[in-house]
Amino acid sequence: MVGAPLSLVVFSGGFDRVHYALAMAAAAAATGRRVSLLFTGRALPALIETGESGQPGWNALDAADDGSPPARRDDTLIGRGVAGFEELLTACAALEVGVIVCEMGLRALGLPADVRLRADIPHRVGGIVTFLGAAEGGSVLFV
Numbered sequence: 001m002v003g004a005p006l007s008l009v010v011f012s013g014g015f016d017r018v019h020y021a022l023a024m025a026a027a028a029a030a031t032g033r034r035v036s037l038l039f040t041g042r043a044l045p046a047l048i049e050t051g052e053s054g055q056p057g058w059n060a061l062d063a064a065d066d067g068s069p070p071a072r073r074d075d076t077l078i079g080r081g082v083a084g085f086e087e088l089l090t091a092c093a094a095l096e097v098g099v100i101v102c103e104m105g106l107r108a109l110g111l112p113a114d115v116r117l118r119a120d121i122p123h124r125v126g127g128i129v130t131f132l133g134a135a136e137g138g139s140v141l142f143v
Contacts, residue, residue, distance in 0.1 A: 002032035005138030013042020013062040015070040022088035029095035036098040036134035040105030049116040099123040
């Protein structure tokens, strides 16, 4: 690996913030850095298989910074030549970005223990101690 590890705590549920965290993770991994993401708080819907609408869970993220719903903001970004949410999420998986789903965050949101997380995104359920172990020796960003 090239460069110090990069670890991101993805806490905010705002679509634009989670999208940008994925972009940073994919870019760092593509340049040879070891990357870890801790999904917690309002960002957890990004990893839920499907929401009540039958759409990917990330559609339940909070509105984008411009106030638009996640799906509409994603379409806008794609139309402007920016990688969409699905593209970034699957790129992170392909680039072997480590994804930790915070067990405390799941409980704090009141999500059931058997919530269906995306099977196509390799992840492990853990906590802050797990994340800190993965982050050792590198930079930590809070999004």
